[in-house]
Amino acid sequence: MSGMIIQREFQLSPVADPYSALIALVRPILYGLVYSLKRDVTEEFGGVENIKLKMLPRTHRQGDGDVGICFEYAVHDAIRNKNPLIIERVHDALARHCNVPGYDIESILFGAEKNGALQLIDTAHNTLTDDSRILTGGRHQPPKLKSYLKELSDAFRQRKVRENLPSSISGLWKADLFLGYTDSDRWVGTTVKINPSRLEGAHGLRVGIVPAHYGASDKIFKDDAKNLVVCPMPYDGSFMQYFYGAWGIVMQLMHSDMNMPAEVALYDPLDRQVALQLTQRRDFSVLQVIEALAPLAQPYLLQKSEAQADVQEEQANTQTDSIISPIPALITDL
Numbered sequence: 568m569s570g571m572i573i574q575r576e577f578q579l580s581p582v583a584d585p586y587s588a589l590i591a592l593v594r595p596i597l598y599g600l601v602y603s604l605k606r607d608v609t610e611e612f613g614g615v616e617n618i619k620l621k622m623l624p625r626t627h628r629q630g631d632g633d634v635g636i637c638f639e640y641a642v643h644d645a646i647r648n649k650n651p652l653i654i655e656r657v658h659d660a661l662a663r664h665c666n667v668p669g670y671d672i673e674s675i676l677f678g679a680e681k682n683g684a685l686q687l688i689d690t691a692h693n694t695l696t697d698d699s700r701i702l703t704g705g706r707h708q709p710p711k712l713k714s715y716l717k718e719l720s721d722a723f724r725q726r727k728v729r730e731n732l733p734s735s736i737s738g739l740w741k742a743d744l745f746l747g748y749t750d751s752d753r754w755v756g757t758t759v760k761i762n763p764s765r766l767e768g769a770h771g772l773r774v775g776i777v778p779a780h781y782g783a784s785d786k787i788f789k790d791d792a793k794n795l796v797v798c799p800m801p802y803d804g805s806f807m808q809y810f811y812g813a814w815g816i817v818m819q820l821m822h823s824d825m826n827m828p829a830e831v832a833l834y835d836p837l838d839r840q841v842a843l844q845l846t847q848r849r850d851f852s853v854l855q856v857i858e859a860l861a862p863l864a865q866p867y868l869l870q871k872s873e874a875q876a877d878v879q880e881e882q883a884n885t886q887t888d889s890i891i892s893p894i895p896a897l898i899t900d901l
Contacts, residue, residue: 585809588652589841591864592813594857595644599637600627600817601853620856621849624821634814635761639676639743641810642759642776642800646674646746648864652806657776660787660798661746665755665773667702669748677719677742691716691745699752701745703735703771704794710736712745712754738769746774758795768793776800778807816841825849 600623601615608626609615618626645653654672661667675691692713700709710733722729722740729740739756747754755773760766763777772795779785779799790797800806816838819828827846833839844863848856 585837586840587864588809589813589816589837590844590860591645591648591650592641592810593817593841593845594860594864595640596637596813596817597623597853597857598644599640600633600821602640603627603633603636616852616854618853619849620845620851620853621825623853624824627821629821635759637814638761638778638810639759641813643674643676643744645806646672646744650806652809653800656787656798656801657746660774660796661748661755664787664789664796665702665704667747667751667753667755669751669753671749673747673749675745675754677745694749695754696752699747699754701736701739701754701756701771702773703756704773705735707735709753715739734770736771739771741767741769742772744776763799766790766793766795766797768795774798778802812838813841817845820845 597620601618604615604618604626605628609618612618612622612626642653644650646657649672658672661672662669673694675694677691695713695716697711697713699712701712701715702709715732715736718728718732719736719740719742722732729737732739736756741758742756743759744757745754746757756771757774757776758766758769758772759776761778763780766775766777768775768790775790775793775795775797777797777799779801781802785799785801787796787798789795800810802808816833819833820826820842822828823832825846826849827833827839827842830839833842844860845856848859851859
């Protein structure tokens with residue numbers, strides 16, 4: 568027999584107040600907009616870090632994909648910051664529906680098609696280890712993810728590279744996020760779509776994150792046709808309501824050149840209070856503003872509890888808790 572400490576976390580603040588929830592989602596929306604700028608535009612300013620907030624409306628070309636990019640950044644940021652609006656359901660999708668072992672949930676933003684992709688891939692290199700495995704759902708040895716990052720990035724633009732990828736991950740270049748647990752070092756390819764009808768499966772992808780159909784069930788389910796575990800983001804009083812609220816505030820500010828919009832354009836007092844935090848900082852860089860707003864977003868405090876558990880050493884690779892799974896002694900991809 569050997570002792571094992573089982574940790575559980577309990578959210579002290581399960582629901583964000585509306586103000587801090589909007590601030591928390593305005594930040595990744597700004598990040599998505601500034602990092603979607605063309606590289607030649609950012610180079611004119613000496614790098615993305617030098618683009619002031621007031622210059623964002625003047626340098627950004629509005630496109631149909633803007634809201635999708637910002638939704639992707641918002642989901643990624645919410646998972647990393649343990650946002651209670653979605654963190655439990657994402658954990659449920661990974662642990663219960665994809666059998667990913669682990670406890671310390673993490674999100675890696677991949678999105679190879681976006682400007683700044685090299686920086687994002689560097690971030691993935693810093694998070695992943697040489698033993699990081701990508702779970703594809705097959706009964707084979709899970710591939711080591713870090714060794715394929717460069718090929719997955721190149722595969723977005725080069726068909727020949729795609730054709731040379733192992734069949735089990737031949738569609739992993741379509742991933743927007745890698746979700747998993749840092750303690751078990753196991754990850755799954757994840758696609759994020761603001762339009763549920765555009766959700767597509769591919770070899771190597773396991774999870775699809777989309778908005779729930781308004782008024783319909785937001786239950787996590789398996790789409791057998793796409794071979795994806797679909798994790799819808801809920802609406803009323805939850806993630807999608809705040810995301811679209813934050814999106815509307817930022818779009819009105821973009822239209823008004825980062826000055827306070829007319830009351831008819833932004834008439835809700837709470838929305839105007841959030842907008843004021845941006846208009847007052849319009850002479851600072853976008854990245855500085857994102858950082859400055861961090862203390863105003865709700866700190867999603869978690870309280871840890873520990874319990875002693877005795878387990879048989881030969882059974883240490885068996886899942887013993889729905890929240891925490893010991894790292895398997897043998898690498899298997901269930």
